[in-house]
Amino acid sequence: MFDWRNVFRGMAMGISDLIPGVSGGTIAVLLGIYDQFINAISGITTREWKKHIPFLFTLGVGMISAILILSHAVEWLLEEYPEPTNFFFLGLIAGILPFLLKEASSHGMFKTKHIVVFLIGAVLIASMAFFKPIETGNSIETLTPLSIIGLFLAGACASMAMLLPGISGSFILLIIGVYHTAINAITTLNLPIIFIIGSGIAFGFIFSSKGIRFLLSRFPLLMYALILGLVFGSLFVVFPGLTLILSNILLSLGAFFIGLVIAILLGNKG
Numbered sequence: 342m343f344d345w346r347n348v349f350r351g352m353a354m355g356i357s358d359l360i361p362g363v364s365g366g367t368i369a370v371l372l373g374i375y376d377q378f379i380n381a382i383s384g385i386t387t388r389e390w391k392k393h394i395p396f397l398f399t400l401g402v403g404m405i406s407a408i409l410i411l412s413h414a415v416e417w418l419l420e421e422y423p424e425p426t427n428f429f430f431l432g433l434i435a436g437i438l439p440f441l442l443k444e445a446s447s448h449g450m451f452k453t454k455h456i457v458v459f460l461i462g463a464v465l466i467a468s469m470a471f472f473k474p475i476e477t478g479n480s481i482e483t484l485t486p487l488s489i490i491g492l493f494l495a496g497a498c499a500s501m502a503m504l505l506p507g508i509s510g511s512f513i514l515l516i517i518g519v520y521h522t523a524i525n526a527i528t529t530l531n532l533p534i535i536f537i538i539g540s541g542i543a544f545g546f547i548f549s550s551k552g553i554r555f556l557l558s559r560f561p562l563l564m565y566a567l568i569l570g571l572v573f574g575s576l577f578v579v580f581p582g583l584t585l586i587l588s589n590i591l592l593s594l595g596a597f598f599i600g601l602v603i604a605i606l607l608g609n610k611g
Contacts, residue, residue, distance in 0.1 A: 343395045343398070343399055344395070344396070344399060345399060347374075347396060347399035347400045347403065348399050348400075348402050348403040348406070349403060350369075350372045350374060350400060350403060351399065351400040351401060351402060351403020351404040351405075351406075351407070352403040352404065352406060352407040352411075353368050353372065353403075353407075354368045354369055354372075354400070354403070354404055354407075355403060355404035355405065355406070355407030355408045355411075356407045356411055356415060357430070358404070358408070358503055358509075358510055358511060359407075359408060359411070359412055359415045359511060359524075360415060360419065360426075360427075360430065360509070360511060363430045363434075363509055363511070363575075363579060364502070364503065364505070364506055364507055364508055364509050364510070364571075364572075364575060365404075365503045365510065366503060366504050366505050366506040366507070366508070367433070367434060367437060367506040367507060367572055367575065368433070369506075370437060370440075370441065370506050370568070370572075371433060371436075371437050371440070371604055371607055371608065372607060373607070374400075375506070376557070377396065378400070378504075379504065379550050379553050379554050379557065380393075380554060381393040381396050381397050382397070382504075382546050382547060382550035383547070383550040383551045383553075383554040385397065385547065386547060408527060409527065412524060412527050412528055413528060416524070416528075422592065423581055424581045424582070424583060424584060424589055424592075424593045425589070425592040425593045425595075425596040426596070427579050427580070427581040428581070428593040428594070428596045428597040428600070429596035429597065429599060429600040430579050430600060431576060431579050431580060431597055431600065432596065432597040432598060432599060432600025432601035432602075432603070432604065433600040433601070433603060433604045434572060434575055434576055434579060434600075434604075435576065435597075435600075435601055435604070436600065436601040436602070436603070436604025436605045436608065437572060437604050437608060438569070438572060438573065439605070439608060440604075440605075440608030440609075441565065441568060441569050441572060442569065443608075444565060445562060445565035445566065445569060448561045448562040448565060449562050451562070451566060454563070455562060455563060455566035456566070458563055458566040458567050458570065459566045459567070459569055459570040459573075460570060461567075461570065462507070462566070462567045462568070462569070462570025462571045462573075462574060463570040463571070463573045463574035464570075464574065465570075465571070465574065466507050466508060466570070466571050466573075466574030466575050466577075466578060467574040467575075467576075467577040467578065468574075469512060469516075469574075469578050470577050470578045470580075480521045480522040480524075480525040480526070481519075481522045481534065482525070482531065482534075484533055484534065484537070489537055491519075492519065492522070492534065492537045492538050492541065493537055493538070493540060493541040493544075494541060495513075495514060495517050495519040495538065495541060496537070496538040496539065496540065496541025496542040496544075496545065497541040497542070497544050497545035497548075498513055498517065498541075498545065499511070499513045499514050499517075499541075499542060499545070500541065500542040500543070500544075500545030500546045500549070501545045501548075501549040503542075503546075504546065504549050504550060504553055505553070505568070505571060506568050506571055506572050506575075507568065507570075507571025507572040507573075507574060507575040508571060508575070509575070509578070510542075512578065519538075522534065523538055526538070
């Protein structure tokens, strides 16, 4: 049965995946659909694939719609109001941590190994704040055999990151040097390039979802420790700094507070 509310959930994930540093997986956790999302993608290659189609279809419609319709708006917000925009997402990410802690506690108490995994996840993601993107600003507009392979692999790597809370697929594209190409292809509707990157994303989704599903079922507390670390570490990646101008400070703090409240309310509802 189609639940059209998933269109709006997909839109929220699609918007987040446009922004380097913000993870669609984090938004999926926030919306309470992360497990269903992983199970549906993993299950699409099984005999029970038909039952996952309604969920994935409505979610996909939302994600694609948001990416196509709102890519210009997100680009504008990041150009004109970069700090308030990122502070809004900081609020969302900070607000999800209590919810994740509650979910983790339902599987048991953290021991030393869980704390170590948490720290590894946090340091791994936080260190990405120091990575220098190799994006040159020149986008690929015509395809060659080499660029087809490169764009496909870039999409696969980005999708694996999208599935894990705390890791941004857009940021991976930025580091690899394909982010500008992807955004340019979306805004100009360069269908061949969209298809190549999209195929890589679909392949990466299916391949990595099976691994994540297996680990969540076998080692739930360990995985929650890792997810908590990834989400906590992403705070350092998304933090844009703060220009000490009164209007900017007020806008940024207001955006952070709105994001925080939304996350806490959705977490409590979940």
